[in-house]
Amino acid sequence: MRELKGQYDSSFVTRYSSFLKYALLMLFAVFFLFPMYWLVLTSLKTQADQFSMPPVWWTKRLTLDYYRAIIFDSSFETLAFNSALACGGSALLSLVAGTMGAYSLSRFRLPFRLNHHLSLWILSTRMFPPIVSIVPLFLIMRALDLLDTRLALVLAYSVFNLPFVVWMMKGFFDELPRELEESALVDGDTHLGAFLRIVLPLVAPGIAATAIFCMIVSWNEFLFALILTQTDSALTLPVGIANQVTQYEIRWGVMSAAGVVAMTPMFIFALMVQRYLVRGLSFGAVKG
Amino acid sequence: MSIRFENATKIFRDLAVVDRLNLEIEDGEMMVLLGPSGCGKTTTLRMLAGLEDISEGTIYIASRCVNGVPSRHRNVAMVFQNYALYPHMTAAQNIGYPLRIRGVKRDEMARQVSEVAETLEIGRLLDRRPRELSGGERQRVALARAVIRRPAAFLMDEPLSNLDARLRLQMRGELKRLQRGLRITTLYVTHDQAEAMTLAHRVAVMREGKLQQVGTPMELYQRPANMFVAGFVGSPAMNFIQGRMEGASFRLNGGLLSLTPDQLPAAASAETLVLGFRPECASLTSPQEDGALLGIVYVTEEMGNETFVFLKCEDALITVRAEAHFKAEIGDVLGVRVPPSSVRLFEARTGKALV
Numbered sequence: 001m002r003e004l005k006g007q008y009d010s011s012f013v014t015r016y017s018s019f020l021k022y023a024l025l026m027l028f029a030v031f032f033l034f035p036m037y038w039l040v041l042t043s044l045k046t047q048a049d050q051f052s053m054p055p056v057w058w059t060k061r062l063t064l065d066y067y068r069a070i071i072f073d074s075s076f077e078t079l080a081f082n083s084a085l086a087c088g089g090s091a092l093l094s095l096v097a098g099t100m101g102a103y104s105l106s107r108f109r110l111p112f113r114l115n116h117h118l119s120l121w122i123l124s125t126r127m128f129p130p131i132v133s134i135v136p137l138f139l140i141m142r143a144l145d146l147l148d149t150r151l152a153l154v155l156a157y158s159v160f161n162l163p164f165v166v167w168m169m170k171g172f173f174d175e176l177p178r179e180l181e182e183s184a185l186v187d188g189d190t191h192l193g194a195f196l197r198i199v200l201p202l203v204a205p206g207i208a209a210t211a212i213f214c215m216i217v218s219w220n221e222f223l224f225a226l227i228l229t230q231t232d233s234a235l236t237l238p239v240g241i242a243n244q245v246t247q248y249e250i251r252w253g254v255m256s257a258a259g260v261v262a263m264t265p266m267f268i269f270a271l272m273v274q275r276y277l278v279r280g281l282s283f284g285a286v287k288g
Numbered sequence: 289m290s291i292r293f294e295n296a297t298k299i300f301r302d303l304a305v306v307d308r309l310n311l312e313i314e315d316g317e318m319m320v321l322l323g324p325s326g327c328g329k330t331t332t333l334r335m336l337a338g339l340e341d342i343s344e345g346t347i348y349i350a351s352r353c354v355n356g357v358p359s360r361h362r363n364v365a366m367v368f369q370n371y372a373l374y375p376h377m378t379a380a381q382n383i384g385y386p387l388r389i390r391g392v393k394r395d396e397m398a399r400q401v402s403e404v405a406e407t408l409e410i411g412r413l414l415d416r417r418p419r420e421l422s423g424g425e426r427q428r429v430a431l432a433r434a435v436i437r438r439p440a441a442f443l444m445d446e447p448l449s450n451l452d453a454r455l456r457l458q459m460r461g462e463l464k465r466l467q468r469g470l471r472i473t474t475l476y477v478t479h480d481q482a483e484a485m486t487l488a489h490r491v492a493v494m495r496e497g498k499l500q501q502v503g504t505p506m507e508l509y510q511r512p513a514n515m516f517v518a519g520f521v522g523s524p525a526m527n528f529i530q531g532r533m534e535g536a537s538f539r540l541n542g543g544l545l546s547l548t549p550d551q552l553p554a555a556a557s558a559e560t561l562v563l564g565f566r567p568e569c570a571s572l573t574s575p576q577e578d579g580a581l582l583g584i585v586y587v588t589e590e591m592g593n594e595t596f597v598f599l600k601c602e603d604a605l606i607t608v609r610a611e612a613h614f615k616a617e618i619g620d621v622l623g624v625r626v627p628p629s630s631v632r633l634f635e636a637r638t639g640k641a642l643v
Contacts, residue, residue: 179372182339185359186366186443187386187433201376 039263043067043256050252066257076258078232079240083262085150086225086236087218090157091211097158098165099207103195105166106173107181119170126163134227141228152228153236157218164217165210172206173199208276212269219266237262289440289473290315291336295345298331298497305331307497308345313441316471318464320488322478322520328497329477333443336475338362349440365434366443369450371426373418373433380405380414383432390437404432407466424455431463435470442467442474448483460486481521485509493517511632515639518564518632524596526564527606529581530636538563538633540581540601548628554642555633561642562634567607569630572597572614573623580623585616599624 042050046063049056070076101122105115137156138147146152176199184194200207225236235243241262244255270277291313298306306328313319321329334340336347338359347354354362365386373382380401381388387397405411408428418426427447434442447463448456464487467474478484484491485505493500493508493516501513505521512518518526531540533555538545540563547555555561573580583599583606595614598607599622608624616622633642 177370177372179368179370180374182337182359183366183368183372184374184385185339186337186362186364188360188389188437190358190360193389198374202374 036263039256039259042252043260045253047253066253067261069254070258070261075232076240076261079235079237080262082150082153082229082232082234083219083236083238084265086153086157086234087215089150089154090161090218091214093154093158094161094165094214095207095211098162098210099169099203101162102166102169103173103199106170107178119167122163122166125159130160130223134223137224138227147228148230148234150234153225153234156224156228157221160224161214161217165214168210168213169203169206172203176202205276208273212273212277215269216266219262289350290348291441291473291475292348292351293332293336293345294348296332296335296342296347297344298328298335298340299343304497306335309499311492311499311502313473313475315473317489318467318474318476318487320476320478320484320491321494322481322484322491323494323500324479324520326496327494329479329494330445332494333366333445333475333477336362336441337364337366337443363440364443365437365439365441367430367434367445367447369446371418371430371447371450373426373429375418378415378417379410379421379429379432382418382429383414383436385433386437400436401432404436407435408432423451424459427451427459431466435466438470439472442472442476444474444476446478447476449478449480463487481523485521491521493520511641512564513641515562515564515634515641518634518641522566524567524607526566526632527570527604527608528634529563529601529604529606530560531563532560545579545581545626545631546628547631547633551628551631551633551642558633558635558642560636562636562639563626564632564634565626565630567596568609570606570608570624570626572608572610572616573625575621575623577623577625580625583622583624585618585620585622587618588614588616597622 041058043066044062044064045056045059046061049059049061105119109115110118141147141152141156146155180198180202181191181194184198185191189197220238221236222238222242225239226242229235229239237258241255241258244251244258293309293311296306296309297304309328309332311319321332323329331340335342336349336354338354338357342355349362349364373379374385377385380398383404384397384401387400392400401414402411405414408431410425410428410432413421413425413429418429421429427450430447448459451459460483467487476483476487488505490502490504491508492502495516501508501517503511508517508521512521512526515528519528529540531538533539534544536546536552538547538555538561545563575582581601583601586598586600586605588598589596590612592612594612595610596607597610597614597616598605601624606624634640635642
C-alpha cells in the first residue's frame with residue numbers, strides 16, 4: 001500500500017482528486033436531497049404555486065392548511081396506527097424468530113450439511129420479486145380469513161423480512177467467539193442463559209441495525225398493503241397517500257404533507273440509532 | 289476431586305482424535321497434557337469440560353460418571369487460551385458471573401469477588417472492561433473467575449500462550465503457587481515442554497490421539513518410554529544416532545561405543561538401534577581420544593551461561609552442551625565422548641525404549 005501511495009503522492013494529484021471527491025459527493029447529496037426538499041416545499045405551498053409554470057423554487061407564501069387537513073382527519077390517524085402496528089409487529093416477530101434461527105444456524109452443526117442448505121434456501125426466498133408471491137399470498141390470506149386485517153400485513157412483512165434478519169444476524173453470531181458461550185456453559189449457565197446473558201448483549205448493535213432496516217422496509221411497503229387491505233381497518237400510510245390520486249384531481253398538497261409526516265418517525269428513529277447502525281455494520285469493534 | 293479417563297475416545301468423521309485414553313488424576317494433583325498441536329490434548333480437555341461428547345469410554349469426576357452430564361453440572365472451571373472474558377461486563381462482573389448464575393446474594397458476591405481479586409492482585413482493576421486490560425491482567429481476571437467458586441477441578445487450555453515471553457514466565461510461577469496453594473485438581477494443556485516440566489506434578493504426553501507416557505517431569509526426562517517423548521521433552525532435544533550392535537559394542541558410523549552390561553540383553557534383541565543421549569551428558573574432547581565419536585562443528589550458540597555446540601556426526605546432527613567459554617569454529621573437527629551409563633537405547637523401527 002505504502003509504495004502505491006508514494007507513486008501518486010504529488011500534491012497536485014492529491015488536491016485534484018480530493019476536489020473531485022467532494023464535487024462528486026455534493027452531486028450525490030443534491031440528487032438525494034432535492035426530492036425531500038421538493039416534498040417539504042410542496043406541502044407548504046399554496047395550491048396556485050404548486051401548479052405555476054415555471055415552477056416556484058422558493059417562496060415566502062407558505063401555508064399549513066394541508067397539515068391541518070391531515071391532522072384533523074381521523075382517517076389519517078387510523079392509517080398511521082395501522083402502519084405503526086404492521087411495521088412494529090412484523091419487526092418484532094421477524095427479529096425474535098430470525099435471531100434465534102440465525103443463532104442455531106451459526107452454532108449447531110446439523111447433519112447432511114443442512115446448515116449450508118437451509119441458509120441458502122432461506123436466502124433464495126429473497127431472490128424472486130415480491131410480486132411473484134402476491135397471488136398465492138392473497139389466496140392464503142383469503143383462506144385464513146385474514147384479508148383486510150393488520151395481522152395479514154404483520155405476517156406478510158415478517159415472512160419477507162425473515163431471510164434478511166437471519167442472514168444479517170448469522171453474520172454477527174459468526175463473528176462472536178464461540179469460547180464466550182462455552183465459558184458461560186462451564187461457569188454453570190444453561191444454553192438459553194448464555195444466549196440471553198452473554199450473546200444477546202454483545203450482538204445488540206447488530207439487532208438495532210437489523211431492526212432499522214426491517215422497520216424501514218415494512219413502513220414503506222406498498223405492494224402487499226395495496227393487495228391485502230382495502231378499508232381503514234388495515235390500510236397503511238403509503239397506500240392511503242397514494243389514494244389521494246383520485247379520479248378527478250391529484251391532491252399534491254395533502255399528499256406531500258402526509259408524506260412528510262409519514263417520513264418523520266423513521267427519520268428520527270434512524271438518527272437515534274445511527275450510532276448502533278455504524279457499529280452494527282462494522283461489527284469487529286465489539287470484540288474484546 | 290480425582291478425575292479418571294477410562295478408554296475415553298473421541299471420533300470425528302472416522303478419525304479417533306482421542307484414542308482409548310486411560311488416565312487418572314489424583315485429588316489436588318496438577319496434571320499437564322503435553323503434545324504437539326493436533327494430538328488430541330485440547331479435545332481431551334473439552335470432553336472433560338462437557339463441551340464435546342464422549343464417543344466411547346467413560347470419564348469420572350470424583351468417582352461420578354459424567355458422560356452426558358451437561359457442563360454446568362460438572363462443577364469444573366475452565367480457563368481458555370483467549371481468556372473468553374465477557375466483553376460487555378466489567379472485571380468484577382466477569383469474576384462474579386459464576387456466582388450470579390447460582391443466585392448468590394449481591395453483597396456476598398461483592399465480598400467474594402474482592403477477596404479473590406486481592407489474592408490475584410487485581411483489586412484496582414475491578415471496574416474496568418476487558419478491552420481496557422492488558423494481556424496479563426485479562427489472564428488474572430480469567431483465573432479469578434475460575435477460582436471464585438472453588439470448583440472440583442481447573443481445566444486450562446494453553447492459558448499462557450497469548451502472553452509475551454517475559455510475562456509468561458512470571459505467570460507460570462504465579463500459576464504454580466496458586467495451584468499448590470489451593471490444591472485444586474488441575475488438568476493443564478500445553479504444547480510447551482518447559483511449561484509442562486515446571487508446572488506439573490505429573491505430565492501425560494500425547495501424540496496422534498494416543499497417550500505415550502505418564503510420569504513426573506523427572507521420569508519423563510530421564511526414562512522416556514519412546515523416541516517421541518525423548519525428543520519432545522527437554523530443550524535442546526535429545527540426540528539420536530542410528531547404528532547396530534557389534535559384539536558388546538554399539539557400532540556407529542563414526543565409531544564404536546561400549547555399552548553397560550545391563551543394556552546388553554535388550555540391545556541384542558533388536559535389529560537396528562537408535563542411541564539417544566542428552567546434550568548435557570556428552571562432553572567434547574580432542575578427536576584423537578579413544579572411543580570418541582567424530583563430529584564436525586555445524587554451528588555454536590553461546591547462551592551466556594553455557595554454549596551449545598551443534599555437530600554433524602556423519603548424517604546425524606547432534607547437540608552437546610559445553611561450558612560458557614568454549615570456543616570452536618564452524619568446520620572444526622571435535623571428539624564427542626558419551627558415557628555409556630547416560631545412554632538410552634531405542635528400537636529403530638517402533639521407536640520404543642529398550643531396557
